[in-house]
Amino acid sequence: MNLPLNATPQPAALASPVVELRQYTLKPGKRDTLIDIFDGRLIEGQEDAGMTIIGQFRDLDRPDMFVWMRGFDGMDARRDALTAFYGGPVWAAHSNAANATMIDSDDVLLLKPAWPGAGFDLSGTLRAGLTADKKSSRNKPLSAIVVIRIHHLRPGAEGIFASRFETEMAPLMTAPGARVLATFVTEHTENSFSRLPVRASEDVFISVMGFDSPQTHARHEATLAGSAASQAFWQAVRQDLTRPTETLRLSPTSRSRLG
Numbered sequence: 001m002n003l004p005l006n007a008t009p010q011p012a013a014l015a016s017p018v019v020e021l022r023q024y025t026l027k028p029g030k031r032d033t034l035i036d037i038f039d040g041r042l043i044e045g046q047e048d049a050g051m052t053i054i055g056q057f058r059d060l061d062r063p064d065m066f067v068w069m070r071g072f073d074g075m076d077a078r079r080d081a082l083t084a085f086y087g088g089p090v091w092a093a094h095s096n097a098a099n100a101t102m103i104d105s106d107d108v109l110l111l112k113p114a115w116p117g118a119g120f121d122l123s124g125t126l127r128a129g130l131t132a133d134k135k136s137s138r139n140k141p142l143s144a145i146v147v148i149r150i151h152h153l154r155p156g157a158e159g160i161f162a163s164r165f166e167t168e169m170a171p172l173m174t175a176p177g178a179r180v181l182a183t184f185v186t187e188h189t190e191n192s193f194s195r196l197p198v199r200a201s202e203d204v205f206i207s208v209m210g211f212d213s214p215q216t217h218a219r220h221e222a223t224l225a226g227s228a229a230s231q232a233f234w235q236a237v238r239q240d241l242t243r244p245t246e247t248l249r250l251s252p253t254s255r256s257r258l259g
Helices: 032-048 073-086 090-101 158-173 214-225 226-237
Strands: 016-024 052-059 065-072 102-113 147-150 176-186 203-209 247-251
Touching: 016 032, 016 073, 032 065, 032 073, 032 090, 032 158, 032 214, 073 090, 073 214, 090 102, 102 203, 147 214, 158 176, 158 203, 158 214, 176 214, 203 214, 214 226
Parallel strands: none
Antiparallel strands: 016 065, 016 102, 052 065, 052 247, 102 176, 147 203, 147 247, 176 203
16 A cells, blocks of 8 residues: 555554454445545544554445454453443544444454464554545555455364464465465454444454455465365365355555555
């Protein structure tokens, strides 16, 4: 992602131990409206309340979906940060406009790193300043994308799946123009802020990857499909998967830290 000259470096921030993956279904044609509100009005207010806004994206395959991730220092910290933000002046000022763009905002997975060190390392990342051109990421040719894959698992299989993925699959996934950014499993601790529902009954393993371009992603997928080691892994874990894997191809907004 190309940043304007006024882009400011963010403080070093290692992986949040609790992360939300949020997928919003929006009213037709309202995604850019929400992104303008989110990027222009809601990022700093959330971070001032104690959260880390990790990344926000346009879904390349679903034009009315807005996908974003935010992190917290723990479940108690999540409760305190969400209480402060949703009870505070920033949300009060912009909630009506944001909510007016949405059909559904309850598709939320509560996650934790799949193994020690598997979360996001945001040290050294940049976020474009508030004066970034709001249209800069709408019409320019696609460059870097983020791809999230959600693997749905039978109850109790998360630990075994994560261990095998770390040792067998992850080494196959780093290639020129492709990098594993983080991996997560479900955080099963009781929702600490019940006002915002989460998909508490889900058992998932999630990988987050960065690619230099959609074409790099397509080549990477073709390479893995032809890899005997990759095929052996998926054959071995097939019994642990309960439904088809979801793949989210995402284009970062102009102020996303991931991308």
